[in-house]
Amino acid sequence: MNSLKSHQSFLEAEQDIMIQVSQLFTKAFGTALEELDRELCLEQSDQPILHRDQRTIQLVCGNVSYRRRLVEQEDGRHSYLLDEYLGLKPRVRYSDLLIQRVSQLASKGVLRSVAEAVSVLTPVSMSHQTVWKITQVAGQAIDEIRIAEADYRETTVAERKQLPVLFVEGDAFMIKGKGKFPKQLMVHRFQVYEGVKLNGQRRRLINRHVISSLSHSTVLKELKAYLDQHYDLSKTKLITGSDNGSGYTPSVFDDIAGMAQSHQHILDRYHLNRKIRTRLSTLPKQLVNGLIKTINHGHFNQIPAYLDTAESLAVDREALADVQLLRAYFRRNWPSIEPLGNPGFAHVVHSLGSCESNHRRYTYRLKHQGRSWTKAGLTAMLRVIDAQQNNDLEATLIKRPDFAKPLAPKIPRLIPKLLKQVKTTHQGIHHGSIVADAAYSSPIGHLAQIFNNSI
Known part of the structure; x- marks a missing residue:
């Protein structure tokens, strides 16, 4: 009420209230962490307490400062029980939720825009370099989890789905690498x-x-x-699709099919039509469109007539060679082309080729905005985008032991106490501490230790 009365504009009042609410929350959060630290030390009272140090963590709602106790373990190792309980590594300044939110934004926008958005919409201020470091942390965490799931995770048959039909597609695209002599990096997608x-x-x-x-x-x-963890393929018809390029041939998908009841590989219609139009680019469009319609309608007996006509209309050796290459392309990929004209597959083949169109979510961020990438940086960003596309970014990060530890006591219990502290009694002197936003081996770190241990 006082904030609304003391300002002439609603904008100023809203800004002042947001600051007060943020300060109240961060103070409550810090108090909760200190109480949790006290409970942890009481549970292990046999471990001597050396001293208390202050630490600051950046949350989505602002900076939270708290003091926690350094104890000596039975093996002589020094540790902070609170930090170990929460999974907070040394010199980590950002909370799990902030890492998740920032990496989520960075997977869609340029780093400078994300840094500006975070600074404008939250009490947290960070540079674009910090945004990139946070995104790499999230990407590396997801990468570790995905590798571990592929190696060790076991799923019982009862948990797997049994479907009559399942679709798998694969394709690849190139991204410019970073370095003195940049190379093109191949991104493989399924x-x-x-x-x-x-x-x-x-x-x-x-x-x-x-x-x-x-x-x-x-x-x-x-x-x-x-596939093994989520689907029981013993009664499933697996339908796969690709452009039949290197690494995406029918034999590769045969290996993926594994224990599927049956498998049908279909050539991507987009790439087939593009191949036809490229090879017959110098010939009349009526001939090219007629050949494409012939394949789509399943009139395969007319294909030789179209190719013979194309050879007779070839104006030079290069055009004739293109027609011969197209004929060889049909012969080589015919088992994958024939289903396109099969009426039994008419209700399913229209979805094949979506893998190619779904590249846009990746290429827009990695080509138009990313410019060039290192292998480690590109791997991290791919993992974050994948998690975004699969709607499991938060769920994946929680699986890592360093993320999302349970927190007690509950913060809402502390807020009423803090609201009652409207006026504090003056004690004659102000008590405080120095926050060492630097290494403890530095001069300011030594000064902070001396000052904090003396009060």
Whole structure:
């Protein structure tokens, strides 16, 4: 009420109230952490307490400062019980929720814009370099979890789904590398989905799960682990699709199919049509469109006539060679092309090729905004984008022991106490401490230790 009365504009009043609420929350959070530290030390009262040190952690709502006790373990090791309980590593300044939120924004926007948004919308201020460091922390954590899941996780058959049809697609794209002599980095992607659901005029893939990596063997390993952990394929028809390029041939998908009841690989219609239009670019469009319609309608007996006509209309040796290459392309990929004209697959083949269109979520961030990448940086960003696409960024980070430890006592119990502290009694002198925002080996660190231990 006083804040509203003491300001001439609602904007100033809102800013003042936000500051007060943030200060109240951070003070309550700090008090809760100190009470938790006291409870932990009481539970292990046999461990001598050396001294109390202050630490500051940046939360989404602001900076929280608290003092915790340094104890000596039975083996002579010195540790902070509170930090170990919460999973806070030394010299880490940011909370788990802040890491999750910042990495989520960084996976969609440029780093400078994310830093500005964080500074404008929250009491936290950070640079674009800090945004990138936080994103790398989240990406590396997700990478460790995904590798561990592919290696060690076990799932019983009762937990796996049994579906009549399951779709798997794969494709790759190039990203510019960073360095004195930059190389193109190949990003391999696979996606699994259970079908297509119409949402108005748009189609949505059901339970889509994407996996991306710079290593083809790694992404295949994680894909097989995901299928084994979530699906029982003994009664499932597996339908796969790709452009049949290197690393995405039918034999690769045959290996993925594993214990599936049956497997049908289909060539991506987009790449097939592009191949036809490229090879026959110098010929009449009526001939090219007629060949494409012939394949779509399943009139395969007419394809030789179209190719013979194309050879007769070739104006030079190069055009003739293109027609011969297209004929060889049909012959080589015919088992994957034939299902496109099969009426039995008409209700499923329209979804194949979505892997190519879904590249945009990655390429827009990694090409247009990222410019160039190191392998480690690109791997971290791919992991964050994958988690975003799979809607499990927070759930994945919680799986890591360093994230999301349970916190007690509950903060809401402390807020009424703090609200009652409207006026404090003056004690003659002001008590305080020095916050060492630097290493304890530095001069300011030594001064902080001397000052804090003396009060």
